[in-house]
Amino acid sequence: GDSVTQMEGPVTLSEEAFLTINCTYTATGYPSLFWYVQYPGEGLQLLLKATKADDKGSNKGFEATYRKETTSFHLEKGSVQVSDSAVYFCALRGPGGATNKLIFGTGTLLAVQP
Amino acid sequence: EAQVTQNPRYLITVTGKKLTVTCSQNMNHEYMSWYRQDPGLGLRQIYYSMNVEVTDKGDVPEGYKVSRKEKRNFPLILESPSPNQTSLYFCASRQLASNYGYTFGSGTRLTVV
Numbered sequence: 001g002d003s004v005t006q007m008e009g010p011v012t013l014s015e016e017a018f019l020t021i022n023c024t025y026t027a028t029g030y031p032s033l034f035w036y037v038q039y040p041g042e043g044l045q046l047l048l049k050a051t052k053a054d055d056k057g058s059n060k061g062f063e064a065t066y067r068k069e070t071t072s073f074h075l076e077k078g079s080v081q082v083s084d085s086a087v088y089f090c091a092l093r094g095p096g097g098a099t100n101k102l103i104f105g106t107g108t109l110l111a112v113q114p
Numbered sequence: 115e116a117q118v119t120q121n122p123r124y125l126i127t128v129t130g131k132k133l134t135v136t137c138s139q140n141m142n143h144e145y146m147s148w149y150r151q152d153p154g155l156g157l158r159q160i161y162y163s164m165n166v167e168v169t170d171k172g173d174v175p176e177g178y179k180v181s182r183k184e185k186r187n188f189p190l191i192l193e194s195p196s197p198n199q200t201s202l203y204f205c206a207s208r209q210l211a212s213n214y215g216y217t218f219g220s221g222t223r224l225t226v227v
Contacts, residue, residue: 004156034215043118043204043218044157089156091215100145100164100208101172102216106156 002027006090006105013080013112021075021108023064023090031092033057033066033073034102038087047075047088080112116141120205120219127195127226135190135222137205143217144210146188147172148180151202151221160203163188164210195226 007022025031032051036044048057053068062077073090090105118139127133139146147162149172159172163182177199179191188207192199202223206216 036215036218043220044206044216045218046215049215093215100210101147101159101162102157102206104149104156104158106154 002031002092002094002103004090004092004103004105006088006108008106009087009109011108011110013110015082015112015114016079017112019075019077019080019084019110021088021090021110023073023075023105025071025073025090025092027071027092027094029094030068031094033064034091034093035062035064035073035075036089036091036104038089038107040086044089080110082112082114085110085112116217118205118207118217118219120203120222122222123220124223125225127224129196129226130194133192133195133224135192135203135205135224137188137190137219138186139188139205139207139217140186141207141209141217142185143207144185146182146205146207147216148178148188148190149204149206150174151204157204160190195224197226200224200226 003026034049035047037047048059050057050066056065064075087107089107091102144165148160149157151157161180163169205219208216
């Protein structure tokens with residue numbers, strides 16, 4: 001079945017460092033891909049998305065590119081801030097019908113130190 | 115404000131005592147779903163609903179029930195909670211004919227002792 005694999009955390013960075021969180025997926029067809037962020041004590045918020053190959057999602061300085069050839073959707077940010085400390089989830093949703101289910105990775109905790 | 119509202123935020127209960135976690139959305143979304151979040155496992159789908167009176171099992175439905183009598187509400191029912199249902203629960207909704215992701219509630223942290 002469809003699945004998402006993301007790098008294990010925690011990831012600890014200093015402020016202004018470059019961030020990469022790896023995400024790869026297994027799916028039939030052409031899924032939509034998402035990154036969600038969960039700040040401490042809160043629910044999940046959509047960070048960015050991409051719905052077809054080579055699409056780049058971006059928001060709040062974060063970017064991720066849908067790479068069909070490597071089945072990847074890595075999250076990047078050029079300069080992290082302390083306020084970016086959160087858990088990041090990569091997720092996919094298969095195309096159409098009953099596959100409206102979001103399938104999540106296990107989450108990656110990011111801790112940014114001043 | 116468009117939102118998904120879950121109640122309660124925190125709940126401690128005893129084994130076997132029936133409980134209901136409520137979920138309500140104000141966006142007229144057809145699709146609603148419940149997830150549980152556990153360390154190292156990410157989020158797993160419990161039940162989902164494509165519309166009023168249409169519900170189906172997700173990946174981990176054992177021990178849970180749901181109902182969808184109105185479009186806006188999708189309560190999660192634990193008839194006889196057990197300690198292995200201690201978890202963080204999220205309700206989510208989305209518009210079916212949309213490429214947007216889900217809107218999530220703030221979560222319910224349930225502890226069964």
